[in-house]
Amino acid sequence: MLETALRDGETSVPALGAAFPISRQALAKHLAALDHAGLLERAAIRGREVTYRPRADALGAAAAWIREAEARWDERLARLKSEVEAPGGDLRSPSPPR
DSSP: OHHHHHHHSOEEHHHHHTTSSSOHHHHHHHHHHHHHTTSEEEEEEETTEEEEEEOHHHHHHHHHHHHHHHHHHHHHHHHHHHHHHSTTOOTTSOOOOO
16 A cells, blocks of 8 residues: 555555455555554545555655664574574574673
């Protein structure tokens, strides 16, 4: 849904209906959740149709968090690999945390 909004500039429940095999109510709840999370914002109300557009500032913050989390996981996995591949490496007797 977020990808569609990014690609098209905005989206709505009717616009997403053909792409997702879920009810209109479920689509509306997902869009509202993305709005609540700060990733989308209400752009306009046309009759009963609400359109949403991406919040550019929120996507940058989310991308930064993902990069930081990825770096932390890479560090942990590198330490694990080093322990396992070390001569006599044994996961049953781990070294103290660093």
